[in-house]
Structures are given as structure tokens and as C-alpha cells.
Amino acid sequence: MKHIGALQAVVTADLSDREPTGVELDAIEVEMPLISAEVELLDVQISLLDRPASELDTRRLRRARRKVLAARLELTNQLAPMTGVGA
Template sequence: MENIVTVQEAVTAFAPWLEPTDAELDAVEAEMPVIAAEVDFLDAQIVTLDRTPTELDTRRLRRARNRVLAARRDAANLSAAAALPEVGA
């Protein structure tokens, strides 16, 4: 009979190269306003799944959608500004 064992080191150990880099963490941080706005929008949608949306629900959905659009606009403007070369003064 042959014993079946796990290789503990392979299961629990993580090499340093598996961790996110500073650039990846910065990219996630830059996207956090968009992610938070999308979560709020999703929450507003979930509330209305099992009932007919009231006027208050409709306003909440509209405002949440507008926050998502604004966050996406701001993120796009930041990435575009970062990609443009600076104009010398």
C-alpha cells in the first residue's frame, strides 16, 4: 500500500514573484473609485430584483449609474493625462 501525502511546501509556500508588484497595486488603487461606484450600482440593482422599483429606487439607480459614469470618466481622463507628454513652459 502506498501512502498519499501532500507536499506542504508546494501548497503553502509562495514565491516572492507571485506577489503583486507595486505597479499592479497602483493600478488597482487607481481603479478603486470605479470599482466602488460599480458595487454601489450593483447594490441598487439587487434591491430592485424582487419588487417593482419605486420612485426612490429609480432615483437611487440613476444616481448610482451616474456615479459609475463619472468615475469611469475621471479614470479615463487620468490615464489619458498620464499618457500625454508634458508641454514645456
């Protein structure tokens, strides 16, 4: 079997190999409540894939959806003054 590989050293760094910058980490931190709410909603949706939803499951799903909407609204309200939206 013949090995196929690069014969020369890489000249430029691959962008996927770098660590996130401080600004990117700050943006993730600001969005973390929304990310967490979306993960919770996804967990509920996955749990309902293979069985019919009971009344309790329906409430959990509705609560998770409301949590995502509230997190999106909060994030939008935080970012609106920075972007000039609604001014």
C-alpha cells in the same frame, strides 16, 4: 479508495499563487473610485431584483449609474495623458 496525487514536486510556481506586485496594487488604487461606484450600482440592481422599483429606488439607480459614468470619465481623463490618447 485510491489516492491520486502528484508524485513529483512542482518545479515551477503557479502564477495564481503569487501576491500582486506594487505596480498592480497601484493600478487597483487608481481604479478604486470606479470599482466602488460599480459595486454601489450592483447593490442597487440586486435590491431591485425581487420587487418593483419605487420612485426612490429609481432615483437611487439613476444616481448610481451617474456615479459610475463620472468615475469612468475621471479615470479616462487621468489615464489619457499617460497613454497619449487625444494628443
